[in-house]
Amino acid sequence: MEVVDRLARIEKLITIGSKNVLTTDEVAMLLGISTSRVRHLVCDRDIPHYRKGNKTYFRKSEIEDWQLSQRIPTNEEINKKATTHVVLNRI
Structure with a gap:
């Protein structure tokens, strides 16, 4: 990636950081996915828009x-939940 491309990307990311409302292209950049993937998420109503x-x-x-x-819960959280369940549901 050339320096000019990197600077353009940094500029876009700074702009995204200061905005509250984003476009499809900006969301794609923010999420690190393609614009077409964002469109599919929109079409499937999987992403708020x-x-x-x-x-x-x-x-x-x-x-x-x-x-x-x-x-995703940590192993510690799962173990605590399991312990609580065993203690409360003894027969």
């Missing part, structure tokens, strides 16, 4: 929440 005419917009905070929506 808004429409104004034929344009699609995304609220940055909702995208960040969506990214973190399927948290």
